[in-house]
Amino acid sequence: MFLAWNEIKKNKLRFILIIGVLMLVSYLVFFLSGLATGLKDLNRESVDKWQADGIILTEESDKSLLQSSMNLDQVKEVNADESAVLGQISAIAREGDKKANIALFGIRKNEFLMPNVVEGKAFSKEKEVVASDALKEEGFKLGDTLELSSSEEKLKIVGFTNNARFNAAPVLYANLETFQEIKFGKGQNSNMEEQINAIVVRGNIKNSVSDKDLEVIEIETFIENLPGYTEQNLTLTFMIYFLFIISSVIVAIFLYVLTVQKISMFGLMKAQGISNLYLAKSVIAQTFILAFLGVAVGFILTLLTGQFLPAAVPVSFDIVTMLLYGIVLIVVAILGAVFSVLTIFKIDPLKAIGG
Structure with missing residues (x-):
């Protein structure tokens, strides 16, 4: 030395x-x-936020959330410590001259997918959303009314949550009714309005589903199959x-x-x-x-x-x-x-x- x-x-x-x-x-x-x-x-931010052990998708979805579609009635066949329904669509949100790619999550307010609100309040009725605070970087703020590229419906930001991006897109959390109206149109098809994309589960996931048309996927496996991840x-x-x-x-x-x-x-x-x-x-x-x-x-x-x-x-x-x-x-x-x-x-x- x-x-x-x-x-x-x-x-x-x-x-x-x-x-x-x-x-x-x-x-x-x-x-x-x-x-x-x-x-x-x-x-993976929003997925990690779930703190879940698995996600149930349709067998034919190839582990893709967007490609999965199931009926709300199938939730009754899930055997898990905790379960939460999830609907998801991707769209472009606009407000004036501001726009951003977003992922809209349709959830139930009383289930564990409901995010913590760090600013504003939680959604309490249709057309209200809690948004990822990443949208603040694009100039969006509380009270903004958003127009979506995939729908004529308008959404109002009533709250912000942190660490909520999915596939690099900020997430908007809304109730299931809002999600279904945006995705299927109000009253156009009552059968389609009962559709969701997935069921997120916590606890022992090994025998959590008996329906042969559904498969349970570990969260890490689901993340690894996100496009481009x-x-x-x-x-x-x-x-x-x-x-x-x-x-x-x-x-x-x-x-x-x-x-x-x-x-x-x-x-x-x-x-x-x-x-x-x-x-x-x-x-x-x-x-x-x-x-x-x-x-x-x-x-x-x-x-x-x-x-x-x-x-x-x-x-x-x-x-x-x-x-x-x-x-x-x-x-x-x-x-x-x-x-x-x-x-x-x-x-x-x-x-x-x-x-």
């Missing part, structure tokens, strides 16, 4: 460049991890893992070049009786110091950047994940130093000093 630190102090510029490269790589890794977490939250996560995760490889290669190249430049010095040290193990420890210690400083600076810069990002940027930093990735970056950097260690082992002292 003494030899490693002294060489860093002696050749500051050279090693600052290595730290700078590692800092940029770690900064990108941390930012991508925050982006991955933020995008995951955009898709898995593909998006895999893409960002692949990018992060690829950056680990890049980090290892960069460190390996830099240290190998430095080692080649110091072959005569290493040869002289070996001729003086300094062991290969001592020199190897010195290179590993040097790599650890460089990687630690680069990752630490990247970590701090990432957190500082997060303080200045606009709310529209879907970034959410998970400190535990960031620390884990930081450790991985340091480890792969040390692995990249192995090539330099092997080069040192192969140095012939006599040849290195011109003997």
Whole structure:
């Protein structure tokens, strides 16, 4: 460690460049991890809000909430500790020159899907909705009357709730009657007006449904089957893992070049009786110091950047994940130093000093 630190102090510029490269790589890794977490939250916020264990959809829906359609009478066949009905449609909501993609949830006010209201009040009659506070970022406010692209009905925002987005769209919560009027039209088809999309359940879900036309799906499985959710996560995760490889290669190249430049010095040290193990420890210690400083600076810069990002940027930093990735970056950097260690082992002292 003494030899490693002294060489860093002696050749500051050279090693600052290595730290700078590692800092940029770690900064990108941390930012991508925050982006991955933020995008995951955009898709699943409202589902996590349910605190449910499973969701019951039709067998032929292919685990898609929108493709599922069942009759309200089928709720009686569900055997679960708690159950709640759910209807869902996607639409574009407009108020004046403001507009936003939304997901409308039709629920019963006395069931557990009813969200906590952080501003305003809960809906108490038809055409009233509790909206995700994400709509505030689009300029919507309490008392706004919304027009939906899929209906002639108008909805009034009477309250706001937090953490309520589904498939990246802010959620509007309304009673079942409002949902059914918007989806099917009032009084046009009494049979269709009894349709919902799903039944959300809590407790033991193994034998919660006996109807062969329905299937119960674990919540995590349901989330993984949301459109684009898995593909998006895999893409960002692949990018992060690829950056680990890049980090290892960069460190390996830099240290190998430095080692080649110091072959005569290493040869002289070996001729003086300094062991290969001592020199190897010195290179590993040097790599650890460089990687630690680069990752630490990247970590701090990432957190500082997060303080200045606009709310529209879907970034959410998970400190535990960031620390884990930081450790991985340091480890792969040390692995990249192995090539330099092997080069040192192969140095012939006599040849290195011109003997």
